[in-house]
Amino acid sequence: MIEMLKGGLILVGAIFMFLAALGLVRLPDLLTRMHATTKAVTLGTSLIMLAVALHFGEVAVVARALGVILFIMLTAPVAAHVIGRAGYFVGAKLWHGTIKDELRPNYDPLTHELKSGLETEANAVHKPRENDPD
DSSP: OHHHHHHHHHHHHHHHHHHHHHHHHHOSSHHHHHHHHHHHHHHHHHHHHHHHHHHHOOHHHHHHHHHHHHHHHHHHHHHHHHHHHHHHHTTOOOOTTOOOOSSGGGEETTTTEEOOSOOOHHHHSOOOOTTSOO
């Protein structure tokens, strides 16, 4: 019974990773590719690591497998967000079917300044710091 569960976890994990690779090849722009790969690879890797934990069944291996799962679930979405935002800032083209671009009204491509939309008169004024270049 446990062998079938392990096999199922590995198979489903591999399918999710295959779908992530397919999304990377087929999707039209950076942001949709990042979304597909982050979600699918995180789930696929987690399922495979659960199968590894079940297969070995030792406390040290289970702890490491759960640590890997936790690490991936904490870092993959953050990394994808940072890479996607950096791609937007350097001018990666959005897909022509993109309906909503929430950064456009708040981002100035000339100064690379991003406003939150919650600025007031007092905190919207740029105050130069000592180490700012002239």
